[in-house]
Amino acid sequence: MQETQSSSFEIVAREDFSDVTFLLEVRHPMLAKAARAGQFVIVMEREEGERIPLTIADFDREAGTITLVIQAVGKTTREMQQNCQVGTRLFAVVGPMGIPSHIGGKKKVVCVGGGLGVAPIYPQARAWKESGAYVIGVVGFRNRGLVFWDEKFRAVCDELIVCTDDGSAGIKGLVTEGIKQAIAKHPDIEELVAIGPPIMMKGCAEATRPHKIRTMVSLNPVMVDGTGMCGGCRVKIGETVKFACVDGPDFDGHLVDFDDLMARLGRYKEAEKEALERFQESCRIRGEGAAAPDPAVALDRPSTDG
Amino acid sequence: MAKKKTIRTIPQERTPVQEQDPKERARNFEEVSLGYRLEEALVEADRCLQCADEPCVRGCPVSIDIPGFIQKIVEKHYQGAYDIITDTNLLPSVCGRVCPQESQCEGVCTVGDTLEPVAIGRLERFVGDMAIKEGWANVPYIEPSGCRVGIVGAGPAGMACAADMAKAGCEVVVYEAFHQPGGVLKYGIPDFRLPNDVIDAEIEKLRKLGIRFECNTLVGRLFTIEQMVTDMGFAAVFIGTGAGYPSFMGIPGESLNGVLSANELLTRANLMRARDFPNFDTPLQPGKRVTVIGAGNTAMDAMRVSMRLGAEKVMCVYRRSKAEAPARVEEVHHAEEEGIEFNWLTSPVELLGDANNKVRAMRCIRMELGEPDSSGRRKPVPIPGSEFEIETDMVVFAIGTNANPILGQTSKLKLNKWGYIETDESLATSIAGVYAGGDIVTGAATVIQAMGAGRKAARAMKAYLGLRDTDCVYAPETDDPAGRRFGIPVEEHNFARVRLL
Numbered sequence: 001m002q003e004t005q006s007s008s009f010e011i012v013a014r015e016d017f018s019d020v021t022f023l024l025e026v027r028h029p030m031l032a033k034a035a036r037a038g039q040f041v042i043v044m045e046r047e048e049g050e051r052i053p054l055t056i057a058d059f060d061r062e063a064g065t066i067t068l069v070i071q072a073v074g075k076t077t078r079e080m081q082q083n084c085q086v087g088t089r090l091f092a093v094v095g096p097m098g099i100p101s102h103i104g105g106k107k108k109v110v111c112v113g114g115g116l117g118v119a120p121i122y123p124q125a126r127a128w129k130e131s132g133a134y135v136i137g138v139v140g141f142r143n144r145g146l147v148f149w150d151e152k153f154r155a156v157c158d159e160l161i162v163c164t165d166d167g168s169a170g171i172k173g174l175v176t177e178g179i180k181q182a183i184a185k186h187p188d189i190e191e192l193v194a195i196g197p198p199i200m201m202k203g204c205a206e207a208t209r210p211h212k213i214r215t216m217v218s219l220n221p222v223m224v225d226g227t228g229m230c231g232g233c234r235v236k237i238g239e240t241v242k243f244a245c246v247d248g249p250d251f252d253g254h255l256v257d258f259d260d261l262m263a264r265l266g267r268y269k270e271a272e273k274e275a276l277e278r279f280q281e282s283c284r285i286r287g288e289g290a291a292a293p294d295p296a297v298a299l300d301r302p303s304t305d306g
Numbered sequence: 307m308a309k310k311k312t313i314r315t316i317p318q319e320r321t322p323v324q325e326q327d328p329k330e331r332a333r334n335f336e337e338v339s340l341g342y343r344l345e346e347a348l349v350e351a352d353r354c355l356q357c358a359d360e361p362c363v364r365g366c367p368v369s370i371d372i373p374g375f376i377q378k379i380v381e382k383h384y385q386g387a388y389d390i391i392t393d394t395n396l397l398p399s400v401c402g403r404v405c406p407q408e409s410q411c412e413g414v415c416t417v418g419d420t421l422e423p424v425a426i427g428r429l430e431r432f433v434g435d436m437a438i439k440e441g442w443a444n445v446p447y448i449e450p451s452g453c454r455v456g457i458v459g460a461g462p463a464g465m466a467c468a469a470d471m472a473k474a475g476c477e478v479v480v481y482e483a484f485h486q487p488g489g490v491l492k493y494g495i496p497d498f499r500l501p502n503d504v505i506d507a508e509i510e511k512l513r514k515l516g517i518r519f520e521c522n523t524l525v526g527r528l529f530t531i532e533q534m535v536t537d538m539g540f541a542a543v544f545i546g547t548g549a550g551y552p553s554f555m556g557i558p559g560e561s562l563n564g565v566l567s568a569n570e571l572l573t574r575a576n577l578m579r580a581r582d583f584p585n586f587d588t589p590l591q592p593g594k595r596v597t598v599i600g601a602g603n604t605a606m607d608a609m610r611v612s613m614r615l616g617a618e619k620v621m622c623v624y625r626r627s628k629a630e631a632p633a634r635v636e637e638v639h640h641a642e643e644e645g646i647e648f649n650w651l652t653s654p655v656e657l658l659g660d661a662n663n664k665v666r667a668m669r670c671i672r673m674e675l676g677e678p679d680s681s682g683r684r685k686p687v688p689i690p691g692s693e694f695e696i697e698t699d700m701v702v703f704a705i706g707t708n709a710n711p712i713l714g715q716t717s718k719l720k721l722n723k724w725g726y727i728e729t730d731e732s733l734a735t736s737i738a739g740v741y742a743g744g745d746i747v748t749g750a751a752t753v754i755q756a757m758g759a760g761r762k763a764a765r766a767m768k769a770y771l772g773l774r775d776t777d778c779v780y781a782p783e784t785d786d787p788a789g790r791r792f793g794i795p796v797e798e799h800n801f802a803r804v805r806l807l
Contacts, residue, residue, distance in 0.1 A: 007522065034528050044485060050578065050587040051485075076587055092485040094522040099715065224578065224588070227483050227524060228710045229493075229550040230570035231703075236561060241554065246711050260561050263663040267563045271589030278584055 009093040012065055014086050017148040020072045021116070023057070024084055028093055029064030037123040038101030038218060038250055041066065042226040044092035045080050052076055053223050053245075055195065056096060057119035066093075069119030075275040082283075097226045098249045101216065104131040106190040110182050111157070112204055114140035114175045117196030120218065122149060124193050126156040134158050136186065138178035140200070144168035176203045189213055194253065198262045205253035215253035219244045222267055232267075236260045311355050313420050320422035321350040328643035332613045335497045335581065338640060339403075342425075347432040351379035353417060354424045361414040362426060367758030368466070370394045372411055372426055379429060388437045391430060395757070396469040396515075397462075397508045399438060400491060402431025403500050405754045406634050438507040443514050451475030453771050456540035458525045458713075461489020462753045463546030463744030465512060466760030467767075471544075472515040474764070474773045479540075481523040484577065489548060490753065493577040494569070494604065496611050526716035535739055542739045542767045545719075545727060546760055549745035550710035554703050555599070559657025564593065564665040568600070568608040568704035575611050593700025596620045597668055599654055601631035603752075605704035606638065609646045612700070620646045621696065625653040625673050625686045651675070651686060655693065657701055668696045707750050724749070732766035733759065741767055 013025035031041070040055045058067035072081035084090070101124055109128050113121030118139050128135045137157035141147050142165045153160050161178035162170025171177055175196070183189060191214045194204040201217040208215045221244050223233040228246035235244050236257035242248060324340040325331075331338050342350065354376040362372040371390050378387035391398045407413070407427035415423035437443075455471045457464045460482035472478045486492055491505045513519070525531065525547075534540045552567035554560050571590070574580040580590035592615040598608045601624035609620045622641070624631060627650045631638060642648070649670070656669040672692035675684035709725035720728045720736035726749060727742040729735050735742050743759030745751060768774075 030528055039527075047485075048579075048586045050589070092522045094483060094485070094524055094528075096527050097524060224570060224573050225484065225493075227550070228712060229548075229552070230573050231552040231554070231567040232570045234554070234561065241556075241560070243551070246551075246715075264561060264563060266663075268589040268591055271583060271591055275584050275587060275589065 007092075009090040011084055011086055011088050011090065014084065017069075018146050020081075021146070021148070022070055022072070022081055022084075023119070024068045024070065024080075025060075025065045026068065026090060026093060027065050031093065031095060032059045032061050032064050032066050035059040035066060035096040036100035037103060037127040038120075039096035039098045040226070040249060041068070041093055041095030041097060042223075043068070043090055045076065045083065046091045049079075049091065050076055051092070051224055051226070053097070053220065053226055055117075055120035055218065055220070055249075056123065058123055067119070069116060071116045074272050075279045078276070078279060094226070097245060099247070101127070101193070101218075101250050103127045104133075106131075106133055108134045108136070108186060108189050110136045110138060110179065110189055110192040112138040112140075112175050112179060112192060112194040112196070112200075114194075114196030114200040117194070117200070117218070118149065121193065121195045122152060122156070124195070125153065128193075129156045129158075136182045136189070137161065138163065138175050138182060140164070140175035140178070140196070141169070142166070174203065175200060176207045179204060179207045183208075183211055183213070191216065192253075194218075198258050198265070201253060201256075202258035205256065205258070209254055216250050217253040217256060218249045219251060219256065219261060220249065221261060221264060235264075311352075313355065313417065316353045316355065316417070317349055318421055320353070320425055321346050321428075323425070323428055328640075328645070331498065332610075332644040333616075335614055337501055338498050339428075341435055342428050342432045347379060347429060348382070350425050350429060351376050353421075354380075355416055357416045359416075361416060362411040362424075365411040365414040367410065367754045368394050368761055370411075370430070375433065376424070376426075376429060379433065384433060384436055385440075385442055387433045388442055391433055392437075394761075395466075396511060397465065397757070398430045398434030399504045400434075400462075400500060400508055401754055401757070402427050402429075402434050403504075404491075404495060404752075406752055408635060410754070434508075435504070438504065443511050445514050446473060448473060448516070449475045450477075451771070451773050453477070453541040453773065454479070454539050455767065456481065456534045456538065456543045457546065458531070458534075458543065459489060459546040459548060459744075459746075460484075460487035460509075460519055460521075461546055461548050461744065461756065462491065463548075463756035463760040463763075464489070464544065465509070466757035467544040467546060467741075467743070467764045468517045468760075469512055469515060470761055470764035471542075471767060472512070472517050474768050476541075476771075476773075478515075478517045480517060480519045481525050482519060482521045483524045485521050486577065487519045487521060489546075493573040494607065495753075496572065496576055496607050496614075498610065498614070499607070524712070526712040531713060531717040531719065531737065531740055535737065540739075541771055542741065544760065544763050544767065545713065545735070545740065545742035545746060546744045546756065547710055547713060547746045548756075549707040549726075549750050551708040552703065553706050553708055555654065555705065557654060557656055559659055559665065560703075562657055562659040562665040562701075563663055564591070564699055565657060565701045566703070568598070568604045568702050569707070571608050571702050572604070572611060575615065581611075581615055590615070591700075592616050593698070594618045595698045596700045596702065597623055597696055597698040598702045598704055599623050600704035600706070601626075601628075601633055601638070601648075602704060602706070603633045603637055605702075606633045606641050608702045608704050609641055610644060612702070613644055613646065617700075621698070622646060622648045623652045623654055623668070623670060623696070624648070624650055626683065627651055627675060630683045649696075653686065653688065654701075658695070665699060665701050666697070668698050668701060670694055670696060707745075709746065709749075713746075732769075733763040734766060734770075739770060 015023040111125040137160040140163040221233040224230040233244040238255040375387040375390040412423040455476040457480040574590040578588035579586040596612040651673040673686035679685040741763040744756035
């Protein structure tokens, strides 16, 4: 009989990619075994915390761990950045949630990751590679200093195009530049998978639309339970309304109403801003986190993953 | 026994229960009904005629021996009353509060033919609360059966099934996707109707029966129903995952900010304690002028929660009239007392937003009742040209739920055309050894109906597992070195119908 684990999830590794981006490896053997590319988990750092959805960036079935990559932008993620050290435990981790990405049956695919989407696009690229496809990776960062997992990607991609806003690494420009290059070079691309901020995924969908390349995007709306119960994550897909948590999170990018998605991401902005300000104030009192960025900027991405 | 009571000798008036003043309570989350005090309970218990045909027992979805427990109150043997209730219902403090007694036990009460019916629900709550206060627990002697039973969902259906299976000697594990057990009792029903510590106390009693709760476990995705039966060693499985998936109407403007489902509002406010923001992190932007669409119990909860979160005005919009409202009469009454404005015969047609994509108004149309429809209720039809706008900054949809799709996506369970799990009469699903009950089978219903379904499935599961029905409870006895109970040898005692009171 298998033992299940249902409380107290130990952090076994941590890596900081930048001032705001960090990686956690969490022990959860059953979840590592069940997880598939495209799925997410809901995490509560502590009992009074909020439930935040985070895409599973990687999983190691042998070691029994899952990998989460977090961008410290709101109160909860900042607090996690401070508190989640190796040896500490998360109050709740539940998943894997969502329908796994449909991978296979295509010969040539592009996997695009930008910002926080870079980490979760990795298991997709790997799964496509394992399915026998020719994989072109396109990953975007602001500058060279923020680039991570370069080697990991090269190991699973036949080609890798790194894009930076300032051109300090790879090509200069957004991931859409990389997509244009890839399409120009490979007219036989059958599918593109994009994970990142909504505005990036919208750009990707527009880049492929004229070429009629099937484009799957992973949506990240605000959610509470992640099990189809609250309806907070409803998104417009063509003429229909879907719940990203149980009907997604992957949808056809050519049908997604990204403007609606982006407007809805700001639903709890005021309360989130208040929480963050209080948190920063308490950090100042304790003499920590003095260099925290401006909350108005950080709140571009509220309590969701990337 | 005392002289037989008649309808003329019992106290004629139903004993009122103390309630918090409406003005005051509309701004706090303390419980509305304060419950009977001892002397009040004794007067009310005296109103039960102990009639021979006991219609109340048949009116109860779990068949509590109602005259039996009321008689124990009359005799001032309160723990005896508790033992009788918990023979069939492990959660008296919960059911005493949230059952729609007026359409169940109290609706058929013999006294009710002439006078107001006996306040059975309040008496049940009185006994349940006393048990929590006094620390009573009806932990029967349980003979291990060697069977492991898995329960999916720690709501009312799952808890009721778990209790019966544990009493039958099974090792019971209850899986819950949320971080706390309780299901709708925790995320849905607000504290002022059902305080969280009452739920926790009742769950603690289930733990005393040996039931293990495993939270943060999403069955279907972490492991499947089939895996539970084949790999995880569960001899039988019960699914009580509830309905969940909230409905919207499909009118323009539903994706505006400030528009949400009652489930989201209630989950944020109750389970996630957004009302204690910022001590708890979950945000909830409370509206100043809140409009709730629907008139069921969930709608009443959503409205009363909004009031307590500080709304200046809370309005209900319902397309039929008050007579057709599905909520309990008491809930509508409480909501009215608290100053909630009801717009009967009104249907929303569009939600209007401002420049920031936030809802600012609801355009409605007046309705009138036409011919009866398939539900037997008169069908509401729009009155042409009667459209008008309600100024509002928060719109809550409480118009029901659909089936949650996760188990359908991840198992071979047979579903009906609406996505609910198909079962036979005994609540067996299409997979051998797997049973289901509650909202995920019937669609949205009440807490006690879900508990009734959990118990019904438990009976079928016991039969499937070849277990004797242990509805007859054995009380634990003082240690006898020979292991004999009441002089009955161990190997015999499961056949004996013995009860210690």
